[in-house]
Amino acid sequence: MSRIVVVGGGAAGLELVTRLGRSFGHKSNHEVTLVEPSSHHYWKPRLHEIAAGTFDTELDAVSYLQHATCNGYQYVQAAMAGLDRETKTLLLRNNSGQESALQYDYLVIAVGAVSNDFKTPGVSKHCLFLDSSDQAQQAWQQINPLLRAEGNHRISIVGAGATGVELAAELAKVSAKLQRYRHGAELDITLIEASDRVLPAGPECMSGKVQKALLKQGITVRTNTRVQRAEEGKLVTAEGEIIAADLQVWAAGIKCAEWLTQLDGLETNRLNQLKVDANLQPTFDSNIFVLGDSAECPQPDGSFVPPRAQAANQAAGHLARQFKRLLKGKSLQPFIFNDGGMVVAVGHDYAVGVLMNDKLVLRGRFVRNLYDTIFRLHQRVLFGWGRVTALVLLKRIKCALNPYYKGNLS
Ligand SMILES: Cc1cc2nc3c(=O)[nH]c(=O)nc-3n(C[C@H](O)[C@H](O)[C@H](O)COP(=O)(O)OP(=O)(O)OC[C@H]3O[C@@H](n4cnc5c(N)ncnc54)[C@H](O)[C@@H]3O)c2cc1C
Structure with missing residues (x-):
């Protein structure tokens, strides 16, 4: 009997426990446990929709408790707070602050990453973040009154990566819809980026097309603009310029939580990601695996696996297969990321994507459908095709009957 504990039920962790739970949970004596502080799973690339009031919680949120029961794994609602590798024990802390211990034979850490404020003064106090569903809901609670008020309101978004671009475009779309209903404010959205192009971590061929689509939606894009500090109602740039706004969102860069640097000798890089080898393991502990945004995993060409949902x-699919090998006493195979391209949504009916090693750049409504397919593929792992088909049909019907802007997320 082996106890496999997976910490973090996000894009990587939830797919992994689903696959492992189905393989081992019901019919073998291996035990699979998910440790996750939230009660529900939201697909992180759609958090900007929660912030903009367009997310359908009824259809697209997953209850961990229910999912665990149906898929053969245990769910512990708590956060990992420490590790003792010698006794293979995790320290857990629940939402009321109570601590407990959990033992493992194999530990998988998949706790993701958050935005990086690069220690810019005032950012944590005066900017909103979109790193979790709670933060996205907090953002929505502040954006909603702005959208519904009369007059003109300004929103600044720092960071023109996928998060910043998708949020800016979604807000512009919602604002335009409300204007059509002759209700609500005009939003003046400014997207601020320190580098010389939007999507600085993506292929260059995408940036121009995405920027053009943003400008067409009335969004002001300011590249080569480094924010030096944030204050109440304003951002101050390195040149001393003041960018005033009613609301400021920080969506720049990524880094992992500080506590990962204090995990019983596990090595981290400057972004606090845990360093692993190609087998997704720290070189000196064969009972631990790390995957997703919290891992720095090398690739054969010397690069590292990018922090992306894909x-x-x-990595989750790969590790599920490796566990089957491992538990049969076979050797592990390295994880090699196969880059299938990148798609970024620019509003709910337009997207830009690159495929075939950046050779093919596509844009338009059908690319937006491709973007949705990535989410549906994630849901397929969690529920199977039958339920995903039902969800897609239900969504179509709801979209035809309900306004795009829900505005009443509970
Ligand atoms: C708004 C937004 C838009 C994005 N758009 C795109 C996109 O278009 N394309 C793309 O490829 N990527 C996109 N990303 C990035 C993508 O979401 C991540 O790369 C992906 O979710 C990483 O998966 P993960 O499993 O490593 O982490 P996550 O999905 O972040 O999951 C981490 C999980 O760990 C849990 N956790 C955290 N701390 C603890 C703890 N102490 N103990 C236990 N559990 C813990 C969290 O609650 C969470 O459930 C976007 C991200 C955001 C925020």
Whole structure:
């Protein structure tokens, strides 16, 4: 009997426990446990929809408790707070602050990453973040009154990566819809980026097309603009310029939580990601695996697996197969990320994507459908095709009957 404990039920961790639970949970004596502080799973690349009031919680949120029961794994609602590798014990802390211990034979850490404020003064106090569903809901609670008020309101978004671009475009779309209903404010959205192009971590061929689509939606894009500090109602740039706003969102860069640097000798890089080898393991502990955004995993060409949803999903599928090998006493195979391209949504009916090693750049409504397919593939792992088909049909019907802007997320 082996106890496999997976910490973090996000894009990587939830797919992994689903696969492992189905393989081992019901019919073998291996035990699979998910440790996750939240009660529900939200697909992180859609958090901007929660912030903009367009997310359908009824259809697209997953209850961990229910999912665990149906898929053969245990769910412990708590956060990992420490590790003792010698006794193979995790320290857990629940939402009321109570501590407990959990033992493992194999531990998988998949706790993701958060935005990086690069220690910019004032950012944590004066900016909103979109790193968790709670933060996205907090953002929505502040954006909603702005959208419904009369007059003109300004929103600044720092960071023109996928998060910043998708949020800016979604807000512009919602604002335009409300204007059509002759209700609500005009939003003046400014997207601020320190580098010389939007999507600085993506292929260059995408940036121009995405920027053009943003400008067409009335969004002001400011590249080569480094924010030096944030204050109440304003951002101050390195040149001393003041960018005033009613609301400021920080969506720049990524880094992992500080506590990962204090995990019983596990090595981290400057972004606090845990360093692993190609087998997704720290070189000196064969009972631990790390995957998704919290891992720095090398690739054969010397690069590292990128912090993207697609990479997290592939790593989860790979590790599920490796566990089957491991528990049969076979050797592990390395994880090699197969980059299937990148798609970024620019509003709910337009997206830009690159495929075939950046050779093919596509844009338009059908690319937006491709973007949705990535989410549906994630749901397929969690529920199977039958339920995903039902969800897609239900969504179509609801979209035809209900307004795009829900505005009443509970
Ligand atoms: C708004 C937004 C838009 C994005 N858009 C895209 C996109 O278009 N394309 C793309 O490829 N990527 C996108 N990303 C990035 C993508 O979401 C991540 O790369 C992906 O979710 C990483 O998966 P993960 O499993 O490593 O981490 P996550 O999905 O972040 O999951 C981590 C989980 O760990 C849990 N956790 C955290 N701390 C603890 C703890 N102490 N103990 C236990 N559990 C813990 C969290 O609650 C969470 O459930 C976007 C991200 C955001 C925020």
